Amino acid sequence: MTNTSDVAIIGAGIVGLSAAHALLARGASVTVYESGRPGLGQSAGQSRIFRHAHDDPRLVGLAVRARRQWREWEDAWGVRLVSEDGGLALGPSAVRRLPHLEDHPEIGARLVDGDELRSLLPILAPYDGGAVFDPGGGSIATRTAIEQLAGVVGDRLVDEQVITVRDHAGGVEVRTPTTVSTHGALVVCAGRGTAALARALSVAIPVELGAHVRVSYALREAPERLPTLQDSSGFFGTAGVYAAAYPDRSAFGLGLSDSVSAHDDGAIDDVDALAASATNADAYVSRALPGLAQDPIGIVHCWVTQLPWGEDGVAIWQSGNSYLLAGHNLFKHAPVLGETLADCVAAGAVPEPFRPADRLGRDG
Ligand SMILES: Cc1cc2nc3c(=O)[nH]c(=O)nc-3n(C[C@H](O)[C@H](O)[C@H](O)COP(=O)(O)OP(=O)(O)OC[C@H]3O[C@@H](n4cnc5c(N)ncnc54)[C@H](O)[C@@H]3O)c2cc1C
Structure with missing residues (x-):
């Protein structure tokens, strides 16, 4: 065993980094596993759209919360993260x-x-x-957001691909090519890699x-x-x-x-x-x-x-102490998704409306 912390996070895209930020703010120790470079998976590119409009009114409420949090990050870090251009x-x-x-x-x-x-x-x-x-819409400065969050995570970022995971002694075991580590809980935000990792926990994500x-x-x-x-x-x-x-x-x-x-x-x-x-x-x-x-x-x-129920669909699957997030068009909501994943770890359960059965982000 070469590493241990309260929470292992797989994926240093915008969602995994936001989850790390939220968990660190609550005093948890984290290890973030990333097989490539932070922000070069689905989060790659210069900009993303921040918009409030969605078919599912629950996502409109989520976007309102997220916009507030993007502004809090801007104030805390002294950088522009979402343009004020609408x-x-x-x-x-x-x-x-x-x-x-x-x-x-x-x-x-x-x-x-x-x-x-x-x-x-x-x-x-x-x-x-x-x-x-x-x-309140605008262009998200994706690279600045990734750089700021990666800076907060610092040397808790481990440059390794996670090969597989399993439940272990009330926690979770994470295997990479050169390490076997145990953690109290696991958060999977591995983008395209999430469904494959989920299969090791017998979770089928219909992505x-x-x-x-x-x-x-x-x-x-x-x-x-x-x-x-x-x-x-x-x-x-x-x-x-x-x-x-x-x-x-x-x-x-x-x-x-x-x-x-x-x-x-x-x-x-x-x-x-x-x-x-x-x-x-x-x-x-x-x-x-x-x-x-x-x-x-x-x-x-x-x-x-x-996800099958909509182009803005998002959900969190649970298996024991592991929480796995999947969906599309997630960049704008990342601050709230990070907080929600931290809530999952603290409560030992996925809150509404993020359970798969809630079909959050369903098309109108
Ligand atoms: C072209 C395009 C335009 C988009 N436009 C918008 C938009 O305007 N607004 C919006 O809100 N959203 C938009 N999105 C969606 C948004 O970019 C993504 O939903 C979001 O970036 C996903 O972030 P993530 O952190 O979940 O995944 P990712 O950014 O993919 O991060 C996952 C990370 O996990 C790592 N990883 C995977 N498997 C493993 C493993 N086994 N071990 C270790 N690391 C692993 C990967 O290397 C990757 O870095 C767009 C997406 C695309 C592709």
């Missing part, structure tokens, strides 16, 4: 989600007309359909693996503000588009929400579809975003781990 959503699904947002007046979400849309996002081609502005492309385009002129964009309207020929600014507003990272399905082992049958997704992003930019230079400046390939 978020725009175009199309019928955006308008359908508005009543859930209006249940939380502090969000201040509202319909905007074509003129206001042009002033909020001048790089967008003329559009006069339904659009909603979320003033669907997909591959995703996100392409970045430079701004022709630096704008004063650059809200995030979600476009489900189809008005510009492609629906299911989302985009978030780089922290310095020099570029917009843009992708299509459809992912290309992959086998459990990561094999992708339809690589052409992955290439087509990048081409479709180019086509959308040429039609909808004349304020962007048309030649891509960067590309991010990423795994998507989606």
Whole structure:
């Protein structure tokens, strides 16, 4: 046995690091196992969208809590983590989600007309359909968030791949290529690796693996503000588009929400579809975003781990003293997910609405 601590965490993406932060704040000792580099799994890239809007009203409440916590982290660390530029959503699904947002007046979400849309996002081609502005939305500075949290974790980060885990003497045993360690509890936030580790604990997580492309385009002129964009309207020929600014507003990272399905082992049958997704992003930019230079400046390939009940679905599975989190679109909620995982360890149980049966984040 080469290591022991109160809680082992597998995965130093945004969720595992947030869980480590929450557990450390409560006085627990932690060991964070990471097989690659922190933040280079699903959390990779320059930015993510923070938005309050969701089909499931429970996730709107969660986002309100998360936004508050992102601000607390900004105050504590003296850095900007979520831009103050707001978020725009175009199309019928955006308008359908508005009543859930209006249940939380502090969000201040509202319909905007074509003129206001042009002033909020001048790089967008003329559009006069339904659009909603979320003033508390914005682009998350992913790298700053990862760096800050990794700094808090410090030398508790262990540069090892976890091969397997098992219940052991009232706690949990963790095996890596060169260590066998015991811990009082286990938190698994291993992204694409979570379902495989869960099988060692006889837990079946029904996650669907997909591959995703996100392409970045430079701004022709630096704008004063650059809200995030979600476009489900189809008005510009492609629906299911989302985009978030780089922290310095020099570029917009843009992708299509459809992912290309992959086998459990990561094999992708339809690589052409992955290439087509990048081409479709180019086509959308040429039609909808004349304020962007048309030649891509960067590309991010990423795994998507989606639960069957919705693209924003998230849940925590329990086996003894082990807690395993899976879902998609988790970056924005990470501060609250970290606190919730710490709550699980303290209470010895998963609270509502995070149990799999609660189907948190179900599609409307
Ligand atoms: C292109 C793209 C765009 C997205 N856009 C948004 C968005 O706009 N807003 C939003 O909120 N979310 C968005 N998401 C989703 C969000 O990025 C992810 O849900 C989130 O980053 C997941 O974080 P995580 O910590 O759970 O997983 P990860 O970041 O994948 O971290 C898991 C870590 O575990 C490590 N690991 C795995 N197996 C093992 C093992 N056996 N031993 C040791 N380490 C292991 C991996 O190396 C990895 O670093 C997007 C995702 C993608 C792919």
